[in-house]
Amino acid sequence: MNVGKSYRLSEFIFWTRREIYVLLALGTVPVCLYQLAHWRWLAIPWTVVALIGTATALVVSFKNTQTYNRTVEAQQIWTAILNSSKAWGLLTRDYLQNEASTRQLVKRHLAWLTALRYQMRRHRVWESTNGQTNAEYQAFYCVPEKDTPLQAELAQYLDGDELQAILGARNKATQLLARQSQAISALYRSGEITINFFIEMEKSIKDLLDHQGRSERIKNFPYPRQYAIINVLFIRFFCALLPFGMLKEFDALNTPMVGALQGHMVWLVVPFSVAISWMYTSLEQVGASTENPFEGGANDVPIAQICRMAEIEMREMLGDTDLPPLLRTKNNIIL
Secondary structure (H helix, E strand, C coil): EECCCCCCCHHHHHHHHHHHHHHHHHHHEEEEEECCCCCHHHHHCHHHHHHHHHHHHHHHHHHHHHHHHHHHHHHHHHHHHHHHHHHHHHHHHCCCCCHHHHHHHHHHHHHHHHHHHHHHHHCCCCCCCCCHHHHHHHHHHCCCCHHHHHHHHCCCCHHHHCCCCCCHHCCCHHHHHHHHHHHHHHHHHCCCHHHHHHHHHCCEEECHHHHHHHHHHHHHCCCCCCHHHHHHHHHHHHHHHHHHHHHHHHHHHHHHCCCCCCCCHHHHHHHHHHHHCCCCCCCCHHHHHCCCCCCCCCCCCHHHHHHHHHHHHHHHHCCCCCCCCCCCCEECCCC
């Protein structure tokens, strides 16, 4: 997530420059054929292009609205995870009389947060971070889950046997919550917590499972592919036709023109077609980079920072003073 005022124009141009190169070629070739080879038949009515552009704008706006909603939902889920983590810290501190048991439950919860965020960063085939443009832009920020292996992170919170058991599990986050449930069941049977406290803590685990399931749904179910492909096809079709629809419009400007520009106004098709097409392709690129809020892109929900915030506040509840610092931004981007 970018926590600065905004992206700089130079950053955005760098990110979209490959599309600009293609659009320059798409705009230059028709003008050369029209002006130099005198292929006047290449021009198509502007009304046709305008209708296609209108339909494309509707499709693009629909997709970007839906992908934005996915990111907002992901933010809401992880805000709920942060709040539920604080509540779990309070429950374990106030319901248990044994400090060792309290710390064990808190550490296992921190391990759950760690396992969940690593699961959210696993690559899916429909995600765009491995695309050339996005992969190149990753040099401008850090993805914590790629810098440190999961085993090293979990080793901070779990003992050897439990660590190996969790590392061998398919869904590590779910298994950690299952172990939390087993632990509080044992505490109830041993008489360390009352039935009311036991029920309340089980409800908290259920809430955590619900948050995890909602997060996994966004991760494992992409924006519908049928809408994604129609969006790309419409934009490419529009960008290819746009210069042909502008040929006659700019050629007609030669009539009132005098001086050196007379007879050459059609060349203005190139910059104007590039500018208009770039708006459409940029919207598509922004939408594609927004639809998967856990993929490790620059616009992702900062789940690593949220987990660090939860750790700091939960450990502070237990009276710890050697607290880890918040993650630092790199080029105003924090994940």
